[in-house]
Amino acid sequence: MRIGFISDIHGNFTALEAVLADIKKQNVDQLICLGDVVSLGPEPLKVLNALREWKTVNIMGNHDLAILDPEKAAQYEITEHLIPDLYWGREKLSPEDFDFLRSFKNTHEVQFPNGVDILAFHGSPLSTTHLIQATTAPDVLDSYFADRTEYIFIGGHSHIQMHRRYGKKLILNSGSVGNAFVYAFSPGNPPNLLPWAEYAILEQEDNSLHVDMRRVYFDINALVERVKESNLPGAAWWLRQYQDQKK
Numbered sequence: 121m122r123i124g125f126i127s128d129i130h131g132n133f134t135a136l137e138a139v140l141a142d143i144k145k146q147n148v149d150q151l152i153c154l155g156d157v158v159s160l161g162p163e164p165l166k167v168l169n170a171l172r173e174w175k176t177v178n179i180m181g182n183h184d185l186a187i188l189d190p191e192k193a194a195q196y197e198i199t200e201h202l203i204p205d206l207y208w209g210r211e212k213l214s215p216e217d218f219d220f221l222r223s224f225k226n227t228h229e230v231q232f233p234n235g236v237d238i239l240a241f242h243g244s245p246l247s248t249t250h251l252i253q254a255t256t257a258p259d260v261l262d263s264y265f266a267d268r269t270e271y272i273f274i275g276g277h278s279h280i281q282m283h284r285r286y287g288k289k290l291i292l293n294s295g296s297v298g299n300a301f302v303y304a305f306s307p308g309n310p311p312n313l314l315p316w317a318e319y320a321i322l323e324q325e326d327n328s329l330h331v332d333m334r335r336v337y338f339d340i341n342a343l344v345e346r347v348k349e350s351n352l353p354g355a356a357w358w359l360r361q362y363q364d365q366k367k
């Protein structure tokens with residue numbers, strides 16, 4: 121059984137298209153989206169339609185909550201200069217699209233045939249804004265996972281791929297499809313982007329478990345054109361990311 125995990129697409133349909141083309145070749149049985157789907161990037165609607173088409177299991181992210189209720193953006197830890205992008209994104213969405221976003225789940229559990237179970241979430245099982253990194257202290261992890269019995273934990277939110285042991289368990293982050301960060305976000309420092317998309321596949325095959333952290337290159341020139349055509353309030357930041365990028 122093979123399960124794909126995509127996260128933090130952030131309206132970057134160019135990156136999502138490339139990832140979905142790769143996933144098509146990977147024979148996944150199920151695709152789970154770990155949240156932050158439409159805000160920030162130029163093509164929110166195409167992203168939502170792709171998720172519908174692929175019948176992904178959808179987890180709620182902090183940006184999804186913020187686009188549903190932008191007046192509470194600070195509560196969802198959205199930096200103030202990104203708030204105009206939330207309103208820009210809202211104008212692209214229909215009432216059905218908002219209903220679709222509202223249907224996203226906080227967590228999702230799934231089990232491989234051998235009994236190994238997985239818990240999916242955005243930040244942590246308790247909050248979309250909890251940031252789990254390779255350096256997060258074990259006592260903080262204990263507070264996030266105290267009551268959880270699953271063997272594998274997988275989330276997004278940090279925009280950085282991670283494969284970390286936690287006692288007998290695994291904590292994974294599939295990275296970001298549309299907004300892969302060079303370094304972890306810290307308040308006051310706008311992040312810089314890597315010129316590729318990230319996602320993960322987990323597989324149980326007989327008595328083995330595989331974690332595949334994948335990187336997919338996408339058409340940066342096409343994204344730049346789509347950003348230029350979009351009138352996104354945050355367009356200048358997107359364009360700066362790719363000025364000097366080489367794969």
Ligand SMILES: [Fe+2]
Pocket residue numbers: 128130156181183277279
């Ligand atoms: Fe995100």
